[in-house]
Every structure is written in structure tokens, then in C-alpha cells.
Amino acid sequence: MIYSVDVLCNWRSRLVECLRSLCLLICCCCGNKVSAAPETRQVEVGVVDEADKKKHNKIKTSKYTLLMFLPKNLSEQFRRVVNFYFLIVTVIAVVIDSPVSPFTSIAPLSFMVFVTAVKQGYEDWLRHKTDNKVNNQIVEIVYKGVIKEVKNSTIAPGTLVRVKRGREVPADLVLLCSAGEKGKCYITTANLDGETNLKTLRVPPPLVGYTPDILPQNMRIEIPNPVADLYTFYGRLEIPGLDSLVLSTDNLMLRGSRVKNTEWAIGCAIYTGEESKLALNSKYTGNKFSSCELAVNGFLLFFILVLLIEMVVSLIAKLVIEHRNPEKDLYLGPGTTFPPHVSDLLQDLFSFLLLYYYIIPMSLYVTIELYKFIGALFIGWDEDFRCEDTGRPAMANTSDLNEELGQVEVLFSDKTGTLTKNLMVFKTCSIKGNVYEERSNQLYNVERFEEPVDVLQTDIKFFFKILALCHSVQVSSEDMKKLSARLSGGGDTQLMNFFRRKKQNKNPNNGVLDNVSWDSALKEAGSKMDYQGSSPDEKALVEAADRVGVTFLGEEGNNLVLKVGENTEMYERLQLIEFTSERKRMSVILRDKDGKIWLFCKGAESSVFPLCKDSALVEEVNRDINAFAVKGLRTLAIAYREISDEEYTRVSESIKHVDGKSAEALQQLTQQYRVLEQQLILVGATGVEDCLQDDVADTLASLRRAGIKTWVLTGDKVETALNVAQSCAHISETDRRMFLVGVESAGALLAHLDECRRIVAEPGYRDLTLVLDGTSMTQLLDAGAAQAFVDISLQCNAVLCCRLSPIQKAKIVRLIKSSPQHPITAAIGDGANDISMIQEAHVGFGIFGREGHQAARSADFAITKFSMIKKFLLVLGHWYYQRLATLIHYFFYKNLVLGNIMFAFQIQTAFSTQSVYDSMYLTLFNLLFTSLPCLILSVTEQRWPADMLLKNPTLYRSITKNKLMTWSNFGVWCLSAVYHSVVIYMFTYLIFVVPVINLDGNTVDLWSYGAALFHLTMVTVSLKLWLQARYHTLVFVASTLLSLFSYLVFNTIYSLVYLQIDGDVLGTYIRLLTSPAFAFLNLVVVIATLVPDYCVRLASDRGGRPRHAPPTRAPPAALSTRL
The missing domain is CATH 1.20.5 (Single alpha-helices involved in coiled-coils or other helix-helix interfaces)
Structure with missing residues (x-):
């Protein structure tokens, strides 16, 4: 077939x-x-799915609800191994025939859980307050053409949101309407990429001129699923009856950006809540744990192992002794049958557990929690961390990482708003070979400072006219309103007509204004203009021109207005040739009132000088630029030329036929512009200072001496970042620099890395700097060369990473902290774009920024300026880490002393499972008698005073890498505990060999023996803590005396009241206090235990004193009350 x-x-x-x-x-x-899930989704404009609550704009950072707080918190607490261990011990104490009262386990455990729950509940309440503040913020939406006010949390995809000038965008919006000219909307993205400069967004062309009430119906937006990349967005807008339009980042208003210089803008919400790009770039990386906490876990496991060994050894010894001595005294009860029953073995094993488990300090964690909580409060109370301008204090958003401040090895810092104020200030200029400086809003020749120069001289005036015209700066719309109101008395006048008119012809004389009206309007409205621009350098230059008398008054369409002296001049802007990283310059083509066409150009000297024709002046200005650069100023060369009508017409006709979107078209445009940018006449150069934050250079120098390597991670261009890095001394002029910039292939990357390895391996080069950009960073991760980069970068004194997205910043931090070296990292920034980096680092610092507080709210610690990190790390880091290390070691020490004596008593009594201590002693030992002095010492101790730590940053090196929490230090404390317990028990045993030591002639019973041992333990561990302290504040002294006094009072009352919890303690303590032998025993034990410790302390102090440190010091009174 x-x-x-x-x-x-x-x-x-x-x-x-x-x-x-x-x-x-x-x-x-x-x-x-x-x-897989669909790669795109559809959003209907103005149509909201009310049922899908997951896509609403609600933010939640809190952990608990009121109903679920108790069960969830208890579940979390008992998930901690130590807490679960104590819970099991408490259950065992209740179930079996316990040798001690179950209350000795129940009371401390309940107290510990209660205190931790209160602390965590309070911290979560603060998070609830923050969430509610954000979610309940009032925003405006457009519903059926009407403006309504709703809560921020109710916004959902499809909602039309109106954002007024100065307000933050509440969700990711596609711009559909704008009050700006030709559908433009100006925003700042400081919270996203750290840049406070204006960025221009545009309404899709078919919607330009529409108002909210007449927007087309049934519009639909097709968008990709949410991704974290801030700089990439592609979508399609479908309008009935029209072809679909391509959407890009030019149409996207990101959450966290702020509307500027535009009355209002309306956009359709597409990504809300956790799906917004800001939220995706701010993903929380999980709980952070300090190095001390990890070390404590190791110590606890060791003690648990010791406990298990003691239990097994005691059980075996008990069985052996009973087997060898079957005849027992009747008062000891029935002996163990052989072979023993399982129930008997478990009874004995658990009894030994309940006798020995006190070597594991139950109240350690709750004391640590209290110490951290109080330490966090002290941070907010410290006046050194209070901003002088705003009075805002520093804040600790979490108290879990106080001690980690003393372990930082690598600091990752944002640049804009962190190292710098992002405030450019014009300082100096070179005009036709003469150097001028601005002082008090007047210009002075540096060779003749007697009198200010006349700015209206031909060369100087022309120079500042170029600065006032060659830019993309906007005048604040508020200023334009004021001027128009003053000119008109509130109505449409000459000025408003000029700024509202459409371009009718090419003759700018049509817009000439009356100078008298203009002058009076400026005087009444305030002569200082508020400029806003995409470049802070441009803004600084336009403001400088304004200060010296050449004022840019605004623009409308293609017309620019200047006020030069007493005259008002207007120019028609024919073409704006924007700055690109390849060209490194910008130019503007203007027509003046006489019809002449001018090209004004400014840019990097390397880009402008080759286009100039006067080589002699070029050399002279170049010398001035080099002098400016030595001062750390940002420099630009200024040039111009006059263009004939024929030449401009020929080039403009060529440009009209170029499609300006493709790469080939952009290259054609560059070639056409290059035809005009020839034979330029050099006018001079400018020097602008990017103001650094106060004391940045000194802070970075101190951190370097402390052994902390600083990395600067920024979204800025390489040139800008390098300039700032040099100005703040992050990078030295003498450092050898290695560049991984613009590497777009794996092969080229590997070749660059090999060259960097060779440089690092060369002898004699210790001061190395590595410069990296985002493109190369992507190649590093894709090519699997991350470890090679880590090895190279950790050999450098400084690393500078540029053009990074927020996610790339976090990836770099994760890359370094997870490297084989495992350095402890810190990150600091001021914008929402820094949140991922801040939360990824071991310790995160947020600065209260000029544009928002997202970074400060999301960080572990919030400060007001970068220089505060010096005291945070070098002083607080040193104090908090040493305090916690002492607290931890001391807790293990004192419990080991108590437990060893219990074990020694079991040896003496043939492992009878009889407790030598009364249950009340065991209950209150950690809970009341010894915790308070230790807690007070942990918040007041100062191994070195603050001024010495700041003057000697190298002291910081003595505590990094967890040096105080090593097994060797822990072993020293354990040996000290063993020695002290042996001395206490042996001397007590020798004294009590004579049965009659009381004045009344009564023999010593078990409870007197136990009371004596406990008393000596209390005295020894209290004096040990006193000896350990270097800084005896009044509070610490009072707490120690109060602790001993409370013990004395309790014992006195307890021995006078017949309670008989475990045995007959009536009168035991009173008889001991009246016994001379017991007094002698106290003296002998104190000398035998603490004199060796004191000798070790003296040797340690002498060996550990830093160079130039005084042998003694008087405690500063201020610190004793504040920290």
C-alpha cells in the first residue's frame, strides 16, 4: 500500500x-x-485581583503574631540544644527519685526561658512597629478616574498609583502619565544605586498628554517574572487599536526611587511587595551568629562529653564498689542486686546526671542575652555616637552581634553617601592660563588675593557662560513658580508665556524679557536657584556660575535663559551631545540672539585636549589640571568653537537619517559629532571637590593599622570611584594597581588573573590595590575563577569594585566570607541598594542617609556617619568581645568548681548518689549568688581605656581571629577551676577530719560539711572575678558586695528557719560562722587559690601592655557611668 x-x-x-x-x-x-512556570505575566491596567492577597504590597519582617508568640517562641527556644538538654534534665528530675529537689532544675529553666521570651518579644514588637509604619503609609491611587487615598499595603498589580513630587514610589510602576513636559518624569534612585542625581523617565509616546481621567481603557501590560536586576527591564504595552509598544527601564519607576522636579506621575503597579526589585535586592540572608557563640557551642559539647564520662565512670565505680563490698551498713539502704536490673542502672545513671549536670552553666545563655541587651542600650546612650546636626543617636537593631565588632577583618563600604557626602563643591578654575579660586562667592586670582576679580571680564564671563549652558541641569519647578508669581502677581505673564510657549521659529529674540521685571522678580523670590541634575559635577559648576553672577534661569523645550550681570540672554539649544563613557565629554550646540551657532564642550582632559588647536595653551592648562588633581579635585577641560550655518546644516541632515537605537547607529552618530568637535578653542579647566565625610581618611588609616582591610563597593564609574578612593586615602598614590575592568570573555579574564598572580608573587610589592568592575565580576563567577580572585584580593591592601549592582555587592561579600580563610566581614552603606550587602556580611552597619533610612533600619547597627565606625570597632569591639569572653570563661569556671567538688564528694562517699549541697544552694548559685557581679562586669569592664584603644589601633589585632576564645585559653580557665576545687575540697576535708570544730562541741554533720564547701566556693569564685576585673567601677564593687551580702543574709535566715527541704540545716551556718577553725579555713583557701592567680595576672599585664602605654591609669568617670 x-x-x-x-x-x-x-x-x-x-x-x-x-x-x-x-x-x-x-x-x-x-x-x-x-x-517551568510561565516566563511572563499579564497585568491589566486598572484591574486588581482583590482575592490574591499574596501579591499585595504588604511588607512583613516580624516573626511572631500575638496568638502564636508563646508556642512559636517556646518551640524556637527549645530547638536550641542546650535548652532542650536542660528541659530533658528537668523532666528526669521530676520523674525519678531525684537526689536533689526538682525545683533546682525547674526554677532556673523557667527564669531563663521567661527572660529570653521577653527580650525576643520586645525586639519583634519593634519590627511590627516598623512594618506597620511602612504598610499603613497613605498613598494615592486612581480609581475610575478619581484620586483616592489608601494604605500602601493595599496596592496590587494593576493599581494605578499617583506619586507626588518628593514622595517615594511605593511599588514598581510602569509610567503612564506625568505632569512633566512631553511626558518626562524626573526621579532619584539614591535608595537603589546610591546616586542622588536626577534620572529621566518617559511616558510611552502614545500616552503623552493624557490625564488620568481619559487614559485609554482595556490596556494590558506584559512583563517578565520579577528578577533582582535593577538595570534590566523589558515589557510590552498593549493599547486597543494601536500596535504594542516596547517598554524598557526608561518607563519603569522602581520602588524606593523618589519623584523630583515633577508635580506628579501616575504609573501602573506591576511588581508589589516581596516581588519588587528593591525587595528582591534586599533579601534577608538568615540569622547571624557571632564567633563567640560558635566557640561556646564547642565548649558546651566538651562539657557534655565530660559529664557523660563522669556519669559512666561513677556508675561503673558504684557497681564495682558494691560488688566488692556486698555487706553494707543498714542506713545506706538495700544494695544493688547482681546482675543489676535496668531500672536500677537508669536510676543511678540519671541520679549522677542530676548531681553533675551543674558543670554546664544553665544561666549562661540568659546572662549573655541580658549582657547583649544592655550593651545595645549603651550604644544608643553613648553621646559620641549622637549626630551633632540632627541629635540622632546610634542604634543597635540587634543585640546578638555586639562582640563580633571585635572580630572584623574585612570591611566592605559603599562610596556615595558613605565615604562622601555626595556634595560637589566648585573650588578653582584655570582660564586662559590664569588660576582662580572661589572664596565667599567671589573669584580671586591666586597670584593676587587682594581684591576679587571682575567676573564680567570677557574671558572669565565667557568661561562661566559655557558652564551655565553646557549641561543637562534642571531648575526646580518650585523656583519657576516663584519667579512667575513674582512677575505676574499670580497670573500668566511674560515669564510664564516664555516657558509655556511652543517653539514657533528659530529666533530666540522672540523670548526676550524685560530686565527690570526680571530683576525685581529674582530679588523678591530669592536669587538662589535650586538646581537638580543627573550629574553632581554639572550641578556644582552651574551653581558656581550662579554665585559669581552668571545665572541659569531655566529652560522650556530647546530654549535656555541666562542672567549675566544686569542682562538677560537667551539661547536656542540645537543639539545636546550627551556624555558617554567612551567619549568622556559632552557638548551642546546653541544659537544666540545674533544667529551665531556655538559648540560648547566640556569633558576629561584626555578627551578634550586632542580636539584643541592651541597646543601652547593646552600645555599650560594641563599643568594647572595636574596641580588640581594633586589636591584631589575632579577636573574637566572647557572648550568651544563657532560653527557655520552650512556646516551645522550638513551634519544635522546626516543625523536625521540615523536610527539612534542600534549599536551601529550610535557609532555613526559619534562619527558625525566628531566632525563638529574639531579645532576647538581651549578656554580652561575646572576643579571640583567631592566633599568627603568628616574624618574619613583618618578612620580608614586607623582601620588599616588595626589590620582591617577595606573594600569599596560602588555603582559609580571606575574613574569617579578611583578619584574618591584617592581623596579619602583608601588608595595610596604609591600603591601598585591591578585592573580587572571591562573584561568580557573568560579567556581574557584568566589572562588578567595570571598577570595579577605574577604581580602578587613578586618580591618587594606589599602595597597592592585591585580595581574590579561589574562586568568582570560576572565573568569571574561564570568562569569559575572566584577562588583565584579571592586569593589575589586578600593579598591587597585595598580593593575597589565599581559598577556593581546590589546583588553583585552581596555576592562579593558572600564570596569573601565563605572563602577558606573565613575572614569576619562587616559592611556599611546608606542606601537601599546596600541592604543585601549589609545583611550578607557578618556585621552590617547602616547610615541614616539623606534620601532614606532603609539601610539603617535593615542593618545590625545604625549610625549617622562613617567615622563613627572607628570607635565602634576599635573601642566597642574590643570591650564587648573581651567582656563576653570573660563572661563565658568565668561561667564555665565557677560551675566547674561547683561540679568538681560534687564529684570529689562522690569519690569520698563511694558514689552513693548523695548530694553534698543543699538543693537551695544549687538553685540559687547561678540564679542569684554569682550572676549579678558577672553581668555588671560584662557591661563595665575595660581592659584598656577608649583613648588608648583609639591611639593604638594595633591593639585590635590582639583580639581578632577569636584569640580570647581559643581552646588554650579555655583550658587555662578549666585548669584553674580544677586547681581551686581541689584546694577547697582537700583543705576542707583536712580541717573536718577532726569531728568537733564548733564552739558548742557538736560534731560536724553532712549539711555543715556541704555548707562549708559551698561557702568557700562562693568566696573563691567571687574573689576570682574581682581579680579578673581591670576596671573596678562603683557599680561593680556594689554588685559584688550585694551578691555576697545576699548570700550571707539568705544563709543566716535559712539556717534559722526550719524548712528541711533536703535535710536538717537548722543552725548549721550560724555554727560555722562562730567557729575559729572555719575562719582559719577561709584564710588558707583564699591564699592558696588566689595568690597564684594574682601572680599570673601581674605577669600577663606586664607582657600585654602596648607600647607607650602608661603603667597605671585612673578610670575615667564618664566611662564608668556610660559604658
Whole structure:
């Protein structure tokens, strides 16, 4: 049979379809996903799905609700191994025939859980307040053409949101309407990428001129699924009756950006809540744990192992002794049968557990929690961290990482707003070979400072006219309103007509204004203009021109207005040739009132000088630029030329036929512009200072001496970042620099890395700097060369990373902290774009920024300026880490002393499972008698005073890498505990060999023996803490005396009241206090235990004193009350 080709094709397609269906069925049965989620989604403009609450704009950072707080918090607390261990011990104490009262386990555990719950509940309440403030913020939406006010949390995809000038964008919006000219909307993205400069967004062309009430109906937006990349967005806008329009980042208003210089803008919400790009770039990386906490876990495991060994050894010894001595005294009860029953073995094993488990300090964690909480309060109370301008204090958003401040090895810092104020200030200029400086809003020749120069001289005036015209700066719309109101008395006048008119012809004389009206308007409205621009350098230059008398008054369409002295001049802007990183310059082509066409150009000297024709002046200005650069100023060269009508017409006609979107078209445009930018006449150069934050250079120098390597991670261009890095001394002029910039292939990257390895391996080069950009960073991760980069970068004194997205910043931090070296990292920034980096680092610092407080709210610690980090790390880091290390070691020490004496008593009594201590002593030992002095010392101790730590940053090196929490230090404390417990027990045993030591002639019973041992333990561990302290504040002294006094009072009352909890303690303590032998025993034990410790302390102090440190010091009174 012969089949046609069509039939065969049809059969084959059916067979393929059947096979596909079979595969789908098999995959579904196996539980596998057969397809990924759709890559795009549809949003209907103005249509909201109220049922889908997950896509609403609600932000939640809190952990608990009121209803679920108790069960969830208890669950979290008992998930901690130590807490669960104590819970099991408490259950065992209740269930079995316990040798001690179950209350000794129940009371401390309950107190510990209660205090921790209160602390965590308070911290979560603060998070609830922050969430509610954000979610309940009032925003405006457009509903059926009417403006309504709703809560921020109710915004959902499809909602039309109106954002007024100065307000933050509450969700990711596609711009659909704007009050700006030609559908423009100006925003700042300081919270996203750290830049406070204006950026221009545009309404899709078909919607320009529409108002909210007449927007087309049934519009639909197709968008990709949310991704974190801030700089990439593609979508489609479908308008009924029109072709679909391509959407890009020029149409996207990101959450966290702020509307500027535009009355209002309306956009359709597309990504809300956790799906916004800001939220995706601010993903929380999980709980952070300090190095001390990890060390404590190791110490606890060791003590648990010791406990298990003691239990097993005691059980075996008990069985052996009873087996060898079957005849027992009747008062000891029935002996163990052999072979023993399992129930008897468990009874004895658990009894030993309840006797020995006190070597593990139950109240350690709750004391640490209290110490951290109080330490966090002290941070907010410290006047050194209070901003002088705003009075705002520093804040600790979490108290879990106080001690980690003393372990930082690598600091990652944002640049804009962190190292710098992002405030450019014009300082100096070179005009025709003469150097001028601005002082008190007047210009002075540096060679003759007697009198200010006349700015209206021909060369100087022309120079500042170029600065006032060659830019993309905007005048604040508020200023334009004021001027128009003053000119008109509130109505439409000459000025408003000029700024509102459409371009009718090319003659700017049509817009000439009356100078008298203009002058009076400026005087009444305030002569200082508020400029806003995409470049802070441009803004600084236009403001400088304004200060010296050449004022840019505004623009409308293609017309620019200047006020030069007493005259008002207007120019028609024919072409704006924007700055690009390849060209490194910008130019503007203008027509003046006489019809002449001018090209004004400014840019990097390397880009402008080759286009100039006067080589002698070029050399002279170049010398001035080099002098400016030595002062750390940002420099630009200024040049111009006059263009004939024929030349401009020829070039402009060529430009009209170029499609300005493709890469080839951009290259054609660059070539055409290059034709005009020839034979320029050099006028001079400018020097602008990017103001650094106060004391940045000194702070970075101190951190370097402390062994902390600083990395600067910024979204700025390489040139800008390098300039700032040099100005703040992050990078030295003498450092050898290695560049991984613009590397777009794996092969080129590997070649660059090999060259960097060779440089690092060269002898004699210790001061190295590595410069990296975002493109190269992407290649590093894709090419699997991350470890090579880590090895190279950690050999450098400084690293500068430029053009990074927020996610790339976080990836770099994660890369370094997870490297084999495992350095402790810190990150600091002031914008929402820094949140991921801040939360990724071991310790995060947020600066209260000029544009928002997102970074400060999301960080572990919030400060007001970068220089505060010096005291945070060098002083607080040193104090908090040493305090916590002492607290931890001391807790293990004192409990080990108590537990060793219990173990020694078991040896003496043939492992009878009888406790030598009364249960009340065991209950209150950690809870009341010893915790308070230790807690007070942990918040007041100062190994070195603050001024010495700041003057000697190298002291910081003595505590990094967790040096105080090593096993060797821990072993020293454990040996001290063993020695002290042996001395206490042996001397007590020797004294009590004589049965009659009381004045009344009564013999010493078990409870007197136990009371004596506990008393000596209390005295020894209290004096040990006193000896350990270097800074005896009044509070610490009072707490120690109060602790001993409370012990004395309790024992006195307890021995006078007949309670008989475990045994008969009536009168025991009173008899001990009246015994001379017991007094002698106290003296001998104190000398035998603490004199060796004191000798070790003296040797340690002498060996550990820093160079130039005084042998003694008087405690500063201020610190004793504040920290």
C-alpha cells in the first residue's frame, strides 16, 4: 500500500503527540514538574485581583503574631540544644527519685526561658512597629478616574498609583502619565544605586498628554517574572487599536526611587511587595551568629562529653564498689542486686546526671542575652555616637552581634553617601592660563588675593557662560513658580508665556524679557536657584556660575535663559551631545540672539585636549589640571568653537537619517559629532571637590593599622570611584594597581588573573590595590575563577569594585566570607541598594542617609556617619568581645568548681548518689549568688581605656581571629577551676577530719560539711572575678558586695528557719560562722587559690601592655557611668 506524504506526516505528528502525552502522564505520576512556570505575566491596567492577597504590597519582617508568640517562641527556644538538654534534665528530675529537689532544675529553666521570651518579644514588637509604619503609609491611587487615598499595603498589580513630587514610589510602576513636559518624569534612585542625581523617565509616546481621567481603557501590560536586576527591564504595552509598544527601564519607576522636579506621575503597579526589585535586592540572608557563640557551642559539647564520662565512670565505680563490698551498713539502704536490673542502672545513671549536670552553666545563655541587651542600650546612650546636626543617636537593631565588632577583618563600604557626602563643591578654575579660586562667592586670582576679580571680564564671563549652558541641569519647578508669581502677581505673564510657549521659529529674540521685571522678580523670590541634575559635577559648576553672577534661569523645550550681570540672554539649544563613557565629554550646540551657532564642550582632559588647536595653551592648562588633581579635585577641560550655518546644516541632515537605537547607529552618530568637535578653542579647566565625610581618611588609616582591610563597593564609574578612593586615602598614590575592568570573555579574564598572580608573587610589592568592575565580576563567577580572585584580593591592601549592582555587592561579600580563610566581614552603606550587602556580611552597619533610612533600619547597627565606625570597632569591639569572653570563661569556671567538688564528694562517699549541697544552694548559685557581679562586669569592664584603644589601633589585632576564645585559653580557665576545687575540697576535708570544730562541741554533720564547701566556693569564685576585673567601677564593687551580702543574709535566715527541704540545716551556718577553725579555713583557701592567680595576672599585664602605654591609669568617670 502506498501512502501520500501528507498522510505520513499526519501520522508522525499524531505519534509525537501521543508520546508527549505519555511522557506527561509518567512525569505527573512520578511527582515531577514537567514544565517551568510561565516566563511572563499579564497585568491589566486598572484591574486588581482583590482575592490574591499574596501579591499585595504588604511588607512583613516580624516573626511572631500575638496568638502564636508563646508556642512559636517556646518551640524556637527549645530547638536550641542546650535548652532542650536542660528541659530533658528537668523532666528526669521530676520523674525519678531525684537526689536533689526538682525545683533546682525547674526554677532556673523557667527564669531563663521567661527572660529570653521577653527580650525576643520586645525586639519583634519593634519590627511590627516598623512594618506597620511602612504598610499603613497613605498613598494615592486612581480609581475610575478619581484620586483616592489608601494604605500602601493595599496596592496590587494593576493599581494605578499617583506619586507626588518628593514622595517615594511605593511599588514598581510602569509610567503612564506625568505632569512633566512631553511626558518626562524626573526621579532619584539614591535608595537603589546610591546616586542622588536626577534620572529621566518617559511616558510611552502614545500616552503623552493624557490625564488620568481619559487614559485609554482595556490596556494590558506584559512583563517578565520579577528578577533582582535593577538595570534590566523589558515589557510590552498593549493599547486597543494601536500596535504594542516596547517598554524598557526608561518607563519603569522602581520602588524606593523618589519623584523630583515633577508635580506628579501616575504609573501602573506591576511588581508589589516581596516581588519588587528593591525587595528582591534586599533579601534577608538568615540569622547571624557571632564567633563567640560558635566557640561556646564547642565548649558546651566538651562539657557534655565530660559529664557523660563522669556519669559512666561513677556508675561503673558504684557497681564495682558494691560488688566488692556486698555487706553494707543498714542506713545506706538495700544494695544493688547482681546482675543489676535496668531500672536500677537508669536510676543511678540519671541520679549522677542530676548531681553533675551543674558543670554546664544553665544561666549562661540568659546572662549573655541580658549582657547583649544592655550593651545595645549603651550604644544608643553613648553621646559620641549622637549626630551633632540632627541629635540622632546610634542604634543597635540587634543585640546578638555586639562582640563580633571585635572580630572584623574585612570591611566592605559603599562610596556615595558613605565615604562622601555626595556634595560637589566648585573650588578653582584655570582660564586662559590664569588660576582662580572661589572664596565667599567671589573669584580671586591666586597670584593676587587682594581684591576679587571682575567676573564680567570677557574671558572669565565667557568661561562661566559655557558652564551655565553646557549641561543637562534642571531648575526646580518650585523656583519657576516663584519667579512667575513674582512677575505676574499670580497670573500668566511674560515669564510664564516664555516657558509655556511652543517653539514657533528659530529666533530666540522672540523670548526676550524685560530686565527690570526680571530683576525685581529674582530679588523678591530669592536669587538662589535650586538646581537638580543627573550629574553632581554639572550641578556644582552651574551653581558656581550662579554665585559669581552668571545665572541659569531655566529652560522650556530647546530654549535656555541666562542672567549675566544686569542682562538677560537667551539661547536656542540645537543639539545636546550627551556624555558617554567612551567619549568622556559632552557638548551642546546653541544659537544666540545674533544667529551665531556655538559648540560648547566640556569633558576629561584626555578627551578634550586632542580636539584643541592651541597646543601652547593646552600645555599650560594641563599643568594647572595636574596641580588640581594633586589636591584631589575632579577636573574637566572647557572648550568651544563657532560653527557655520552650512556646516551645522550638513551634519544635522546626516543625523536625521540615523536610527539612534542600534549599536551601529550610535557609532555613526559619534562619527558625525566628531566632525563638529574639531579645532576647538581651549578656554580652561575646572576643579571640583567631592566633599568627603568628616574624618574619613583618618578612620580608614586607623582601620588599616588595626589590620582591617577595606573594600569599596560602588555603582559609580571606575574613574569617579578611583578619584574618591584617592581623596579619602583608601588608595595610596604609591600603591601598585591591578585592573580587572571591562573584561568580557573568560579567556581574557584568566589572562588578567595570571598577570595579577605574577604581580602578587613578586618580591618587594606589599602595597597592592585591585580595581574590579561589574562586568568582570560576572565573568569571574561564570568562569569559575572566584577562588583565584579571592586569593589575589586578600593579598591587597585595598580593593575597589565599581559598577556593581546590589546583588553583585552581596555576592562579593558572600564570596569573601565563605572563602577558606573565613575572614569576619562587616559592611556599611546608606542606601537601599546596600541592604543585601549589609545583611550578607557578618556585621552590617547602616547610615541614616539623606534620601532614606532603609539601610539603617535593615542593618545590625545604625549610625549617622562613617567615622563613627572607628570607635565602634576599635573601642566597642574590643570591650564587648573581651567582656563576653570573660563572661563565658568565668561561667564555665565557677560551675566547674561547683561540679568538681560534687564529684570529689562522690569519690569520698563511694558514689552513693548523695548530694553534698543543699538543693537551695544549687538553685540559687547561678540564679542569684554569682550572676549579678558577672553581668555588671560584662557591661563595665575595660581592659584598656577608649583613648588608648583609639591611639593604638594595633591593639585590635590582639583580639581578632577569636584569640580570647581559643581552646588554650579555655583550658587555662578549666585548669584553674580544677586547681581551686581541689584546694577547697582537700583543705576542707583536712580541717573536718577532726569531728568537733564548733564552739558548742557538736560534731560536724553532712549539711555543715556541704555548707562549708559551698561557702568557700562562693568566696573563691567571687574573689576570682574581682581579680579578673581591670576596671573596678562603683557599680561593680556594689554588685559584688550585694551578691555576697545576699548570700550571707539568705544563709543566716535559712539556717534559722526550719524548712528541711533536703535535710536538717537548722543552725548549721550560724555554727560555722562562730567557729575559729572555719575562719582559719577561709584564710588558707583564699591564699592558696588566689595568690597564684594574682601572680599570673601581674605577669600577663606586664607582657600585654602596648607600647607607650602608661603603667597605671585612673578610670575615667564618664566611662564608668556610660559604658
